[in-house]
Amino acid sequence: MHNPYWGNTFFQFFETLFVRLSLFCVSSTPMELAADELQLLVLVLLSVTAALIGTFFVLRKMTMLANALSHTILPGVVLAYLAYHYFHSPVGEAFDFSHLLPSDIYLLVGALGSSFLTMFLIRFVASGLHIKEDAAIGMIFTLLFALGIILVTALTKSAHIGAELLMGNVDALSLGDLSLAWGIFVATVGIIVLAWRPLFLTSFDPLFAKMCGISNEKMNYLVMALGSIAAIGAFRAVGVLLFLAFLVTPPLIARRLTHSLVAMACISCLVGIIASLVGVALSRHILSFYGQALSTAGLIVTILALAFAAICAISKKKAG
Amino acid sequence: MIHYFTDPVLSAPTIGSMLMCLLAGFVGTFSVLLKRSLVGEALSHASYPGVILGLIIAKLLFVENQLIPLVGAALSSLLGIYLIQKLVWNYKIQSDSALTFVLASFFGVALVFLSSVQTSYPTLYREMQSYLFGQAATQTNVQVVLYLVLTGIVLTGTLLFYRPIKIVISDPEYAQAVGINRHQIYMLIWAITVLSVVVGIRSLGVVLMSSMLIFPAVTSRLWTEKLEVVLLLASLLGMLSGFFGVYMSHEMSHAVSFPTGPMIVVCAALFFILSAIFSPKQGLLFRAIRKFSFEKRCTEENLLKLLYKCSVEKNAVQFSCDEIAKRFQASLWQPLGALERKGWVKRAEDSIELTPSGMLWGRKIVRLHRLWEVYLVEYCEVGKDRVHPSAEAMEHIITPEIEEELEVLLSHPTVDPHKQPIPPHEVV
Numbered sequence: 001m002h003n004p005y006w007g008n009t010f011f012q013f014f015e016t017l018f019v020r021l022s023l024f025c026v027s028s029t030p031m032e033l034a035a036d037e038l039q040l041l042v043l044v045l046l047s048v049t050a051a052l053i054g055t056f057f058v059l060r061k062m063t064m065l066a067n068a069l070s071h072t073i074l075p076g077v078v079l080a081y082l083a084y085h086y087f088h089s090p091v092g093e094a095f096d097f098s099h100l101l102p103s104d105i106y107l108l109v110g111a112l113g114s115s116f117l118t119m120f121l122i123r124f125v126a127s128g129l130h131i132k133e134d135a136a137i138g139m140i141f142t143l144l145f146a147l148g149i150i151l152v153t154a155l156t157k158s159a160h161i162g163a164e165l166l167m168g169n170v171d172a173l174s175l176g177d178l179s180l181a182w183g184i185f186v187a188t189v190g191i192i193v194l195a196w197r198p199l200f201l202t203s204f205d206p207l208f209a210k211m212c213g214i215s216n217e218k219m220n221y222l223v224m225a226l227g228s229i230a231a232i233g234a235f236r237a238v239g240v241l242l243f244l245a246f247l248v249t250p251p252l253i254a255r256r257l258t259h260s261l262v263a264m265a266c267i268s269c270l271v272g273i274i275a276s277l278v279g280v281a282l283s284r285h286i287l288s289f290y291g292q293a294l295s296t297a298g299l300i301v302t303i304l305a306l307a308f309a310a311i312c313a314i315s316k317k318k319a320g
Numbered sequence: 321m322i323h324y325f326t327d328p329v330l331s332a333p334t335i336g337s338m339l340m341c342l343l344a345g346f347v348g349t350f351s352v353l354l355k356r357s358l359v360g361e362a363l364s365h366a367s368y369p370g371v372i373l374g375l376i377i378a379k380l381l382f383v384e385n386q387l388i389p390l391v392g393a394a395l396s397s398l399l400g401i402y403l404i405q406k407l408v409w410n411y412k413i414q415s416d417s418a419l420t421f422v423l424a425s426f427f428g429v430a431l432v433f434l435s436s437v438q439t440s441y442p443t444l445y446r447e448m449q450s451y452l453f454g455q456a457a458t459q460t461n462v463q464v465v466l467y468l469v470l471t472g473i474v475l476t477g478t479l480l481f482y483r484p485i486k487i488v489i490s491d492p493e494y495a496q497a498v499g500i501n502r503h504q505i506y507m508l509i510w511a512i513t514v515l516s517v518v519v520g521i522r523s524l525g526v527v528l529m530s531s532m533l534i535f536p537a538v539t540s541r542l543w544t545e546k547l548e549v550v551l552l553l554a555s556l557l558g559m560l561s562g563f564f565g566v567y568m569s570h571e572m573s574h575a576v577s578f579p580t581g582p583m584i585v586v587c588a589a590l591f592f593i594l595s596a597i598f599s600p601k602q603g604l605l606f607r608a609i610r611k612f613s614f615e616k617r618c619t620e621e622n623l624l625k626l627l628y629k630c631s632v633e634k635n636a637v638q639f640s641c642d643e644i645a646k647r648f649q650a651s652l653w654q655p656l657g658a659l660e661r662k663g664w665v666k667r668a669e670d671s672i673e674l675t676p677s678g679m680l681w682g683r684k685i686v687r688l689h690r691l692w693e694v695y696l697v698e699y700c701e702v703g704k705d706r707v708h709p710s711a712e713a714m715e716h717i718i719t720p721e722i723e724e725e726l727e728v729l730l731s732h733p734t735v736d737p738h739k740q741p742i743p744p745h746e747v748v
Contacts, residue, residue, distance in 0.1 A: 066420065135534050137358065138534040142531030146581070153578065166452060241427045249424070252417055298430075299432055305425035
């Protein structure tokens with residue numbers, strides 16, 4: 001199909017998007033998604049999901065756990081691939097990562113399993129051996145990540161999957177990824193709305209929450225589980241490390257603008273959406289004008305970082 | 321094994337990895353002891369855009385210079401730590417958020433540069449990717465010499481400032497009192513951490529680098545508390561992990577290949593696991609043994625106490641086994657055997673006899689129990705009816721010195737809060 005965004009500049013991109021959106025609303029004939037729109041949708045869904053969860057990670061000072069989680073998802077994903085291959089491929093067929101997309105259930109179990117294992121091991125090392133928690137985090141996730149790399153390299157003779165997992169590839173997205181992103185978005189919003197009160201209480205006043213009979217520990221696990229589910233959706237599109245930027249930067253920006261939790265969550269979602277829009281448009285612009293295909297996810301993260309720097313500079317002036 | 325050092329192909333990667341891990345183990349000790357273990361993680365990720373830019377610049381200048389990416393790594397890593405400090409101090413951002421933000425954002429910037437060469441220079445792209453997980457095998461003698469120089473710089477720098485560093489680590493308040501600028505010492509430590517990251521990313525890669533800053537330090541901390549010994553041990557453990565990582569990855573790679581960097585991490589982790597089990601002070605094994613033997617002693621002493629109480633009640637030293645077994649809630653035979661071996665009880669067919677020395681010990685335990693009860697009631701204002709459980713535990717713990725202190729503090733009491741006599745002090 002001809003991509004209507006081909007050769008567009010930054011502003012033409014939005015023009016085309018607007019025209020196509022209006023067409024989509026008025027016309028009854030089904031429209032096919034262009035590659036840019038697919039990317040945009042997946043990225044917007046991801047960034048909103050990440051911004052929502054990230055708000056809690058930032059407020060609960062758990063972002064380094066998110067970092068650990070984003071690394072340890074590697075062994076989980078590799079094992080998910082392996083298990084899928086074991087149960088669903090004909091006997092004797094050679095193992096090959098690139099032709100395989102494990103069903104979402106396998107990925108889900110792999111990611112949740114690895115995140116809980118990470119949490120458990122960190123807790124065990126920190127309290128069982130009296131080692132500072134940050135050291136425990138650093139040890140556990142690098143070890144699990146190293147094991148994941150070894151597993152991947154031993155199976156495929158190259159660390160390519162590992163690199164892919166770290167960096168993602170927006171151009172390789174398919175409609176399957178879009179539905180996965182939708183699913184994760186809906187599930188995350190649902191869970192956050194359902195568990196809003198305990199999440200809210202434990203994030204701000206763990207002591208009061210405890211008096212109300214809400215376990216902070218359980219909420220930590222819930223936040224971790226949400227993070228790992230979102231990471232599944234993210235790792236193919238943007239890679240686990242950039243996912244971390246999606247998770248942390250929008251809430252940090254929002255935190256400088258407001259003190260209310262609801263406003264913070266809303267602003268960070270908005271920041272995520274705008275950054276995704278601008279990032280996709282900018283990436284298209286650079287491709288059209290300079291013939292250079294830059295990493296869209298990388299651009300979005302850069303935009304987010306610059307936005308955060310700008311906000312810091314402005315709010316400093318206000319304070320001074 | 322010796323050919324790892326003499327073989328022209330193997331020697332550079334082996335020595336390079338060992339040097340790198342030695343340095344990481346040494347430097348990492350400081351950040352681990354300062355409870356800032358994860359700064360290394362942020363710094364190593366933050367070096368990646370510098371590496372990429374360095375490689376691109378080298379490509380544009382048409383030079384095969386291995387130094388440029390390393391300089392780039394150092395510069396962007398330093399920028400990273402500068403930003404982290406600024407965010408934490410000037411903008412009051414939580415330190416964990418600041419670390420994660422810098423880590424992820426720098427990586428994002430790196431990816432933008434990385435993707436710009438993906439189609440036009442595929443070999444360069446692959447070389448850039450090799451810095452992610454490291455590629456120990458491609459190290460050359462030039463790099464080894466460079467690492468040696470950097471290691472020398474770091475070691476001299478640390479030795480020159482050893483005293484202030486040690487004071488800042490062990491006693492920050494004292495450091496402030498004697499006028500040591502804490503921030504300068506921190507900056508020095510981050511600077512040498514950056515140098516060790518620069519040395520390490522070739523063989524370990526930016527993602528796994530931080531593990532070698534943490535594992536050796538934490539492992540040696542399990543064995544000793546003296547800073548000098550921790551530093552030495554961490555360097556040694558780092559070096560050993562470096563060697564065995566190369567060794568294992570080389571020896572095991574036949575049908576399938578085992579990458580060196582991750583294998584080094586696994587070696588370091590093995591050292592940690594072994595230490596966590598077998599270290600005499602904090603090891604799981606010895607802690608379990610100590611716990612078990614303490615519990616065993618408590619049971620024995622409880623039995624002895626029971627026998628003593630029975631003898632006071634009945635004014636006799638011989639009791640039937642059934643009676644004691646009924647009153648002693650736990651299993652009788654194991655502690656009874658232990659007491660018999662110590663010569664505190666004598667056992668006949670189905671009766672138990674308390675020997676004079678056993679009587680002495682039993683009296684001492686009861687005495688400690690009641691002394692503690694008096695102390696709790698008089699000095700801690702605990703209610704009479706609530707002192708018993710605490711005394712049950714303390715009677716096994718109080719040393720003769722504490723006993724004497726209690727005695728003086730309470731001015732030699734003769735009855736406990738429940739109006740029971742406290743046996744007088746005797747030499748056991």
